[in-house]
Structures are given as C-alpha cells and as structure tokens.
Amino acid sequence: MSVAVENFIKAIYKNNLNSINNTKPGSIAKHLGISNAAATDMAKKLADKDLLNYEKYKPLQLTAKGEKIALNIIRKHRLWEAFLFKTFDMSLHDIHREAELLEHETSNFLAEKISAYLGHPKFDPHGDPIPNSDGEITTTDISISLEKAIENKTYTIARLMSDDKDFFDFCAQNSLKYGNTIEVVKQFSNTKMTQIKINNNTILLNQDFTKIIYVNEIN
Amino acid sequence: MSVAVENFIKAIYKNNLNSINNTKPGSIAKHLGISNAAATDMAKKLADKDLLNYEKYKPLQLTAKGEKIALNIIRKHRLWEAFLFKTFDMSLHDIHREAELLEHETSNFLAEKISAYLGHPKFDPHGDPIPNSDGEITTTDISISLEKAIENKTYTIARLMSDDKDFFDFCAQNSLKYGNTIEVVKQFSNTKMTQIKINNNTILLNQDFTKIIYVNEIN
DNA sequence: TAAAAAATTTAAGTAAACTTAAAAAAACAA
DNA sequence: TTGTTTTTTTAAGTTTACTTAAATTTTTTA
Incomplete structure (x- = not known):
C-alpha cells in the first residue's frame, strides 16, 4: 500500500x-x-x-475493506499525535504535521506499543476519536459546535477541528485546549459572534472559530 | 529526496x-x-x-553533500532506535526494523526533539555512534572485536553489529547488552572460539559472534 | 428548458524506480 | 597471457503516480 x-x-x-x-x-x-x-x-x-x-x-x-484501511491510518495518525503531544510537548500544529508523515510508516506492532504506552486513549489532543485496532470508534460523539452552544451554560472543549497553525497558536494563547472548561456568556445572533469566558478571561470569537471548536455540555 | x-x-x-x-x-x-x-x-x-x-x-x-545526507539519515535511524528501546522496551531487532521505516519520514525538527528528550545521546542501543545534527561523529571509536580481545582482561560491550533477530535474541538471553561488563576467559586459537564470563555465566562464542561483538577495555 | 459553466473522464505523455536480456568491460585463473 | 567467469553497463520495457489537453457529461442559471 x-x-x-x-x-x-x-x-x-x-x-x-x-x-x-x-x-x-x-x-x-x-x-x-x-x-x-x-x-x-x-x-x-x-x-x-x-x-x-x-x-x-x-x-x-x-468499501468495508477500504474503510478499514482508512481507519487504520487515522488510528496511527491520532496515536502519533497523542504520543508526540504528551512526550515532546509539541504544538497541535506540529504534531499534525509530523503525524501526517509517520502514519504511513508505522507498523501495527508499533501502533499497539504506542497505544498501550498511552493507556489506550480514546481521543487525541484535538479531541478526535482514536479508532481501536479493529478500526472501531466506540465512543459516540455528542459534542456540538460552539456556534450552537447555549448562553450561560458551561462546557468542556471536546474537539478543535482544524490543522491551521494560526488557529492553534490562538488556542494555545487563550487556554483553548482539549478538556478545558468554558462558559458561554453570549451568542450575538446578528454578527454570529460568541462571547466566552475561560479562566476569568472573556473572549469574543467569530464564526470561523465557533464552527470548528466543539464542546460538551457539563451536566 | x-x-x-x-x-x-x-x-x-x-x-x-x-x-x-x-x-x-x-x-x-x-x-x-x-x-x-x-x-x-x-x-x-x-x-x-x-x-x-x-x-x-x-x-x-x-561527495561531501552525499555523505551529509547519509549521516542525517543514520542520525535519525539511531535516534529512533535509542528512543524506541528506552520508551517501549522493544528488542534490538524490533527497533531496527521500525527505525528503518521511520528514518525516512522524520523531520529535522522531530529528530532534535527526540535527541533532546534523550539527553543528546552519543550511542544507540547497539553501541553505534549517533551523528550530531551537523552530521559529525565526535566520539572516536576505540572498541575492538571480541575475537581480538585479550585473555583475562575485562571489557564492556561497545557495539553489537548486526541486524539479525536470532543474534539479538541470543544476546538478550545472555545479558550481552550494550554497556555490560564481560571477562575474556580464554581465546581458543585453533577453533577460533572465545570463552567469556558474564554475570558468573560462562559462554563459548564462535567467530560468527566474536566478529560482530565489539568491546572496550576497562582501564 | 436550453445554453453556458463546471466537473469529470479519456487520451496521450512524463518521471521515477524498477525489470530482463544482451553487450561490453574487468577480474580471475589456468 | 589468454580464455573464462563475473561484473557492469546499455537497451528496451513495465508500473505507479502523476501531468496537460481535449472530449464528454453533469450541473447551474438565465
């Protein structure tokens, strides 16, 4: 292949x-x-x-056969991302770029080693699910994009769906990190802007960002 | 490339x-x-x-240009070997096989991360020197093959020059590991065999082995 | 719904990295 | 040193993964 x-x-x-x-x-x-x-x-x-x-x-x-191959590559990509992020503290942009290359030269044997080392994680640092070795994604994704979040509710960041360096730099600077807690202060329906609060800082995000930031409601 | x-x-x-x-x-x-x-x-x-x-x-x-490229690839190969060996406790055979693939898809950026993480090691788990990022091998190799070692002297294992699984399996079973100490008990000049002692175990090695095991004399 | 625009497919061609078979040169051995 | 063997090179051909250009089909829109 x-x-x-x-x-x-x-x-x-x-x-x-x-x-x-x-x-x-x-x-x-x-x-x-x-x-x-x-x-x-x-x-x-x-x-x-x-x-x-x-x-x-x-x-x-x-086909089912093709999809299995896709999921196997995506598994390796996301395992590498999780591993590089944890081990070398690299940025979300950097881990994506390196994983894009490494994913094609990683044996199933090594993928398993990485997975086991990390404790068989179910999500990568972007919040994307990691398929298991059978190509199954067991975790059901109930996250919603920030543009659809409800005012005055509190959420955790579930996914950062991008591979743009500038976006990731902005996220890193503003604690917008997988797992972190945010409060949705106001949805401006006219301008499609979303005001959030994180670590006592208020940030106003436009739709370019709220479309690719996914969150889970805290119960 | x-x-x-x-x-x-x-x-x-x-x-x-x-x-x-x-x-x-x-x-x-x-x-x-x-x-x-x-x-x-x-x-x-x-x-x-x-x-x-x-x-x-x-x-x-x-050419000088070609050699620089060779050393850069070898650097990545050996850094991966050192890293996989340490992190995942994989065998010498396995780390070689994986490094053979990964070396071609590793950016200089990632190679530096790995090197720094390991504390810029000068040797990989086989005892082979790791070139620095300028393609220089600073460490002078004064090791000798075991077939040339002198009776009753004590050595440390400096290099295991092979990529054969059976050889590595044998080494692993008998504590023949980079850095370990051995004593050369007897050189059998007729049969080209070498008798060594390691951890109070006596092992008789034939020339197939003594030619690819390199050692440093302990002063 | 018919013409224009856009997307897809076909056709022909290229570069990289191989192959086999034959020719040429080098190495070796009597 | 001369003949034989081995190695290297040349020549011709293949596969993969592309390219551009032209033909065809689909989609859009006026």
Whole structure:
C-alpha cells in the first residue's frame, strides 16, 4: 500500500464524514493537490482492488475493506499525535504535521506499543476519536459546535477541528485546549459572534472559530 | 529526496565503512535487493545531482553533500532506535526494523526533539555512534572485536553489529547488552572460539559472534 | 428548458524506480 | 597471457503516480 493510495483512501473517508457521501474525484484532487484526472485514475484503480465503489460521474464510496484501511491510518495518525503531544510537548500544529508523515510508516506492532504506552486513549489532543485496532470508534460523539452552544451554560472543549497553525497558536494563547472548561456568556445572533469566558478571561470569537471548536455540555 | 534515493546513499556510506572504498553498483544492488542495472541507473542519476562521484566501472564514492545526507539519515535511524528501546522496551531487532521505516519520514525538527528528550545521546542501543545534527561523529571509536580481545582482561560491550533477530535474541538471553561488563576467559586459537564470563555465566562464542561483538577495555 | 459553466473522464505523455536480456568491460585463473 | 567467469553497463520495457489537453457529461442559471 503506497503513501499515495493511503492518502487517497483517507481523503475519501474524511470527505464523506463532512459532505454526506457526495465525494467526487474533484474534491479529493483539490484536497490532495493533484489533478482531477489523476484522482479519476486512482479511483478506478482502487475500485479494481475492491477498496471503493466507482461508477462514472457518481460519488466515491469506500468499501468495508477500504474503510478499514482508512481507519487504520487515522488510528496511527491520532496515536502519533497523542504520543508526540504528551512526550515532546509539541504544538497541535506540529504534531499534525509530523503525524501526517509517520502514519504511513508505522507498523501495527508499533501502533499497539504506542497505544498501550498511552493507556489506550480514546481521543487525541484535538479531541478526535482514536479508532481501536479493529478500526472501531466506540465512543459516540455528542459534542456540538460552539456556534450552537447555549448562553450561560458551561462546557468542556471536546474537539478543535482544524490543522491551521494560526488557529492553534490562538488556542494555545487563550487556554483553548482539549478538556478545558468554558462558559458561554453570549451568542450575538446578528454578527454570529460568541462571547466566552475561560479562566476569568472573556473572549469574543467569530464564526470561523465557533464552527470548528466543539464542546460538551457539563451536566 | 525519495526513500529509494535515501536508502541508496545510506547503503553506499555503510558499504564504504566496511569495504574500504571499493563499493561497486553490484554490492549496493545486492544489499538493497534490486538489479545491478537499477543500481547503475541510480548511481548515474545521483552523480548528476552531485551526491556521488561516478565513473564507469569505478567504485562509487559519496561527495561531501552525499555523505551529509547519509549521516542525517543514520542520525535519525539511531535516534529512533535509542528512543524506541528506552520508551517501549522493544528488542534490538524490533527497533531496527521500525527505525528503518521511520528514518525516512522524520523531520529535522522531530529528530532534535527526540535527541533532546534523550539527553543528546552519543550511542544507540547497539553501541553505534549517533551523528550530531551537523552530521559529525565526535566520539572516536576505540572498541575492538571480541575475537581480538585479550585473555583475562575485562571489557564492556561497545557495539553489537548486526541486524539479525536470532543474534539479538541470543544476546538478550545472555545479558550481552550494550554497556555490560564481560571477562575474556580464554581465546581458543585453533577453533577460533572465545570463552567469556558474564554475570558468573560462562559462554563459548564462535567467530560468527566474536566478529560482530565489539568491546572496550576497562582501564 | 436550453445554453453556458463546471466537473469529470479519456487520451496521450512524463518521471521515477524498477525489470530482463544482451553487450561490453574487468577480474580471475589456468 | 589468454580464455573464462563475473561484473557492469546499455537497451528496451513495465508500473505507479502523476501531468496537460481535449472530449464528454453533469450541473447551474438565465
């Protein structure tokens, strides 16, 4: 399994999580920085190997076999993120960049070692769930995006869905870290801004941020 | 820099350490499991990039530029070995196998993190020196192979030069570990056997072993 | 709903990293 | 030193993962 194939499968998996199964070669091409033609080519080749279902002009869908491979790569990615974050205290941006490379050269054997070392964590430092070695995500995600949070309620940060360095730098500077507690002070419906309070500091976030910060309500 | 190129350069570097600059494409081909034709091809291509000197039918020699690349990869390999050995308590065989993959996907940034975490070690768990980030090996190696050790003298194990699982398993079972102390009881010149004592156990080693176990005399 | 725009597919071509087979050169051995 | 063996090189071909350009299909919109 080449890096190109692994990244292609992973891209389809991730895209289908967001775009409700309307993944065309073009969107994968854009994401991977290759031409549409190359993406179509690859899709056909992977269909031959029974890793995805391909019909001309139709959305791409991973087979069970393809999905298992996607989840195995994502598992390795997130285990590396958790490990690098804990061990070397690297930033969320840095761990993502390194994991993007390491994930393709990590044996199942080593992945298990990392997982065991960390106590088989269920989430990475972004709050994303880590599939188990069978490719299962057991934890049900009940988090909501901050834009949908309710005024005067208290939440914990569940996920930071981004890989943008500037975003992570901002988060790090303002204690916006996986697991931390925040209070939603006010939702400004006109401007789509959200005012939150964290560690006695008040922060006003615009929708670019509230869409990618996910939180869990504290009961 | 592709994995194929990195492995080619590394193979030349390692071969030139042993065979005193008589590395022909054939020996690299054998080592990498590719055809002689492919090795000749690659040699020409790397010569174009000024990574090695190539003249038809002449030995291959890395340029300063090529050597720097070789040492950078070897640095990453040995840092990974040291790190995996310490962190996950993996066997010498396992750490080698994993490092062989990870070395190609490790940024200089991450290599520095690993090195700093370990306290900038000068040797890996096999006893092989770890080049610094400038590709320099500062430590002078004064170790000798066990076949040349002198009777009744005491040594510490300096290097275990192998990547064979059975050898490592044998070593692990008999406390033959980097840094451990041994006493050379007798050299059998006829049979080329060496009798050593370690932890009050006597072991008789044949030349297959004594040639790849390196030791430092204790003053 | 028909024309325009956008996306997808096909076709042809490239570069990297290999392969096998044949030719040429070097190494060795009688 | 000459013939044989081995090694290296050249030549031609393959696969993977791309590219650009043109043709086709789908989607949008006027």
